[in-house]
Amino acid sequence: MGFSKSNEQRTRVMSALDAMRQQIGLVLGAARAGREVAETELAGLELEQKVVHAGLDEAAQDEEILAALRRPAMSQVSSWLNTVRAQFHTDASTVPRRLRELVAETSAGAGRLPPGEWLGKIGTGSAPPELWRVGSAALSTSDPRDRFDVAVPLLDESHLAITPAPKTREQVDALVEALLMRVLSSVEPGAVRVHLWDIGQLTSVLPNLYPLSKTSALTLYDPTRLQDLLDELSGHIRRIHAQAMQAGHTSLRGMRAALGKRTEPWRIAVLFGNGETWATEPLRELKRIAGGAHAAGISLIAVDVPHVLGGSVENIRLLDERRVVTSMTGPNLVAQLDPAIPSGQVSGAAGKIAEALIARQGGPRSFADLLPPELGKANSAEELRAPVGFFEGDPVEVVIGDSSPHALIGGPSGSGKTNFLYALLGSLAARYPPDELALYLLDFKEGVSFAGLAPGRKDATWLPHAKLIGVNVNTDREFGLALLRFLSDELRRRSTAAKEHEVTNLAGLRQEDPDGHWPRIVAVVDEFQYLFAGRDAVTNQATALLEDIARRGRAQGIHLILASQDVAGIEAFWGKPAVFEQCTLRIAMPKARRVLAEANTAAVSAPRWHAVLNHDSGVAHGNQLAHVPDASGKDVFATLQRRLWDAYADEHDRPRLFDGAHSPVLEHVPAFGELKPGGAVTALLGQSIDVEDTACGIELAHAPGRNLAVLGTAAAEALSILDSAARSLARQYEEGAVEFLLRCPVERCLPAVERLAEDLVAHGHRAVVLDSLAPTLAELVAAEPETAKILLLYGVDAELPSLEVKEPGQLKSGLDHLRVVLKQGPGKGTHTLGWWRGTARLKDTLGFGGNDDIGAWAALDVQGSELSPFAAGQVVHWSPRPGRALYFDRSTHATPEVIIPFLRPDRENP
Incomplete structure (x- = not known):
């Protein structure tokens, strides 16, 4: 019984093992089949890759590729190639036509037509083409109908990088020159500005364009002054950006579209390098400019500058003098450059554009x-x-x-x-x-x-x-x-x-x-x-x-x-x-x-x-x-x-x-015309140097110190100050209410003093020119004045010797009487307006402690250092100058002020 059970278990185990072996065999077979399929597919892909890299025409002549294609397992690749070849030939017949149509749609007029149809004509357009022709290419050389235009974007669209081949500088210049002429001939004069910089040439940078240099359409830069160009471009970008942002736009192109007109010209900056690496800072600046240039209407054309620019950039690489490869057509299609435009034709056309620009500006403006x-x-x-x-x-x-x-x-x-x-x-x-x-x-x-x-x-x-x-x-x-x-x-x-x-x-x-x-x-x-x-x-x-x-x-x-x-x-x-x-x-x-x-x-x-x-x-x-x-x-x-x-x-x-070159006239001053009897009495001395047309003067109140001293040897100005003071006072008194007492021991000034006295009398006042001063001073001290008295003294220092003499039997000298008049006279209605030709003589006149008796002074040719004792001890900054006086009234001034003495009516020097 036990043996039978054991056989049964063994049978089940063997059956399970057989089933597992069968499944493993199936799996291994499937794996081998899958591997074979995968290997076949991989071989097919590798073969396709070889064909793609070699090209259909080259692959048809490659024995290794042909042998691989004959293998039965590669029948699918052969079928694919046949399909591609058939599709290519089907499409190839329409591609040139479609390319020609595309360029025609985006590049009109001078943008694509042969130079003979536009060179020398003045552009009128405000919206330039998107593409600009540089040459042509063909899918095959057997059929002329296969040729189509090769064009590159510029202006708002793209920058352009040109890489020359050895010994092709002449062809590069012709290429750039033709591009610039196409652009300049497509738009109205002045709509495009060109900036030229060449690291290796002081002159002869596209010389055929030089007729434009007499206008702003063309600017050339010294090879050592690259930074000037970079600064100008970067500054232009910042300015345009600020303008566009303020107007709610992100670019000059957007602002132009919104306004429906051109607000700023386009700019094309052409930089000719030499294939060498730039210094770090200029290169960094150039990249920053390139990144923000399009929004500001700037396009860069970089020739033999081995750096990657920012923003959208198209490339043209010369293979030799005629053949080029462009990023627009791809690396596998070789294009032919257009023939160079004859230099004489370019120069003539540039001259016409320059003349049109000058004419458009309207010539000289008035x-x-x-x-x-x-x-x-x-x-x-x-x-x-x-x-x-x-x-x-x-x-x-x-x-x-x-x-x-x-x-x-x-x-x-x-x-x-x-x-x-x-x-x-x-x-x-x-x-x-x-x-x-x-x-x-x-x-x-x-x-x-x-x-x-x-x-x-x-x-x-x-x-x-x-x-x-x-x-x-x-x-x-x-x-x-x-x-x-x-x-x-x-x-x-x-x-x-x-x-x-x-x-x-x-x-x-x-x-x-x-x-x-x-x-x-x-x-x-x-x-x-x-x-x-x-x-x-x-x-x-x-x-x-x-x-x-x-x-x-x-x-x-x-x-x-x-x-x-x-x-x-x-x-x-x-x-x-x-x-x-x-x-x-x-x-x-x-x-x-x-x-x-x-x-x-x-x-x-x-x-x-x-x-x-x-x-x-x-x-x-x-x-x-x-x-x-x-x-x-x-x-x-x-x-x-x-x-x-x-x-x-x-x-x-x-x-x-x-x-400042003319002295004011007293009669023309508004303050003089406003003077009339009644109210405070003010002697006008000169014009204030102020925004308002005001006169400066001393108020002759019945208060101590209301006397005036004119200081200095400038006789003309001294006479003018005393003259204007007397004439202004005469207008403020009724007839008979004031008496003018004039004393002038200075011989050359006496005629002017006598004319003043005559004019005062003509105005209805009593005016006396004194033969001597001492008796009058004694009378003024001895008696109370019945009317106001104005004592006008000219050259007091010349009078001092006689005033210092005491008459026999007299206790007081004329100088003593003068000091009493100066001290007590203003309170009694007697005011002294005197001219001293030096500060020392004024001090002698006033005596010890008498400075307060002169409440105001006008200094002429006297240095500021001499005036401090009469200005409350403050430092006086004054350098004498003709026709000016320094005036200080201790009752109204914190610091002295400069005044202009009025012009005397006779306009004569004493």
């Missing part, structure tokens, strides 16, 4: 071309914008606003700086009415640059926008300081109003306070460096005020235009860049230096009658070259001024004219 069709239609709430010149026929604008609040203009003598200022002022004034624009004009150099903008003897018109005109102020730095003080006060006034209305800029203030008068203010200071000519209080105050106005003025619509022949010499700003940093608008005239950024030398090579405008703090990428028309010639600006005067003069006052 000042009238800067003016708008209608006067005074612009609004200055946001900014001021006006053209000042032209570039290739298009206006070049100056923009003054929050982003470019102040301007710095530089140019040596004769460079056209004054003409530019006239072009700017005229263009602004023509666009903005006086309620929108107020001008404050100051010229420090010796001349009358702005004098014609004020009414004169020959022309009674004035520029209605001008509120202040200062000329010939090279010796009156105080006037520039007064202007800065005025602007600072106006800035404070506007800031207060802005806070009240809870706004932060002029546009907001004008919106919230439409009834207020808030024009934009433009202050032009020509040769402004004179403000900082000395190391004194004027320089310190001017620097502080200018920095504050430059920093805060933009928000309140107060703008500075600072012009100079040489900004390098302004020591006051060394280490204080606040003003220059705010002058983001830089304007450099030809040969100007250090006006633009340090490395920006564009102005050095600028032609005459041109200016380089830069709204980006002088950085090279912001350069705009502009031809500035003649705005300062005879009757040019005057014609516009007459139109503006006719339009606005009835509603606007004439500007205040300050001419």
Whole structure:
């Protein structure tokens, strides 16, 4: 029983083993079959690969490939090859036609036609082709119908890298030249600008194109100045990017499509290398440019530059003088370059394009071309914008606003700086009415640059926008300081109003306070460096005020235009860049230096009658070259001024004219005309150097010290001060209410004193020219005056010897009496106005402790160091200069001020 059970188990085991052996055999057989199939398929794929690499024609002649194809197992490959060959021949008959049609669709006119059909004709298109022909190719050489155009993209589409073969530079030049001529002949003149740089040649870089170099269509760069080209391209990219972003576009192409017109020309930069590796930094810059170039309308053509450019790049590789391989057609199709265009034909066609571009620009532009069709239609709430010149026929604008609040203009003598200022002022004034624009004009150099903008003897018109005109102020730095003080006060006034209305800029203030008068203010200071000519209080105050106005003025619509022949010499700003940093608008005239950024030398090579405008703090990428028309010639600006005067003069006052070369006339001063009897009595001494036309004088109150001393040997100025004081006082007293007592021991001054006395009598007052002073002084001390008395003393120092003598029996000398009159006279209505020709003699006159008896003084040719005892002990900075006086009134002044004595009526020197 047990044995039977064991046999049964053994039988089941053997059956299982047999079944397993059978299954394993099946699996192994299937594996062998699968392996054979896989090996056959692999062999077929390898064979297909060999055929593909060799090409159908080459494979048909390869014995190894043919032997493999004869094997039965490769019948499928043979069938596939037959199918491919049949399909190829079927397609090959249509491919050239389709390629020709494709190129025709994307490349019209000069983009693909033979040169004979377009060379020498002027382009008119605004939308250039997408592809540009360089040659042709064929799928086979047996049938001419197999040939088709080989073209490459350019402009907005792609960069181009050209790799030459040995000794093919001539063919490369012809290829690049033909491409450029196709592009230039497809678009309107000026729509494309070409930049040429060759690492190995100073000249002869595509010389057939040189007729274009007299225009902006072609720019050549020195082989050692690659950085100039890279800086220009990178700056252009940044500028276009900023413009496009502000307009809501991502590229110049998109902005062009949205506007429906070209806003900027395309640029093609051709760089000829020599196969050598570039330095790291220029290579990095080139790659950055290539990456952002297409969005800015820039295409690069790099010849023999062995580097990978950024962005979309097509390649042309020369195999020899005629054959090339392009990335457009693939590495296995060899194309034939088009024959070179004869050099004479290229040069002639380039000349015609140049002439057409010049003609399109309209030839020389005039000042009238800067003016708008209608006067005074612009609004200055946001900014001021006006053209000042032209570039290739298009206006070049100056923009003054929050982003470019102040301007710095530089140019040596004769460079056209004054003409530019006239072009700017005229263009602004023509666009903005006086309620929108107020001008404050100051010229420090010796001349009358702005004098014609004020009414004169020959022309009674004035520029209605001008509120202040200062000329010939090279010796009156105080006037520039007064202007800065005025602007600072106006800035404070506007800031207060802005806070009240809870706004932060002029546009907001004008919106919230439409009834207020808030024009934009433009202050032009020509040769402004004179403000900082000395190391004194004027320089310190001017620097502080200018920095504050430059920093805060933009928000309140107060703008500075600072012009100079040489900004390098302004020591006051060394280490204080606040003003220059705010002058983001830089304007450099030809040969100007250090006006633009340090490395920006564009102005050095600028032609005459041109200016380089830069709204980006002088950085090279912001350069705009502009031809500035003649705005300062005879009757040019005057014609516009007459139109503006006719339009606005009835509603606007004439500007205040300050001419440092002429002494003011007392009768023309508003303060003199306002004088009349009654109220405080003031003796006018001279004109204040201030923005307002004001006179400076001493109030003759009945208080101690209300006397005046004129100090110095300058007789003409001394006589003028005492003359104007007497004449102004005469207008403030009723007839018989004042007596003038005049004493002049200086022989040469006596005629002028006698004429003054006659005029005072003619005005109804008693005026006596004294033969001697001592008796009159004794009378003034002894008796109470019945009327006001004005004691006018000329050359007191000449009188002192006689005054110091005591008469027999007298306890007091004439000098003692004079001291009593000086001390007690003002309280009794007697005031002394005297002229001492030296400070020492004045001290002798006053005696110990008598300085307080002279409450005011006017110093002429006296050094500041001598005046400290009479100025409360403070250090006085004063260097005498003709026609000026330093005035100090201890009751009103903190520090002395410079005044201009009035011109005496007789205009004669004593």
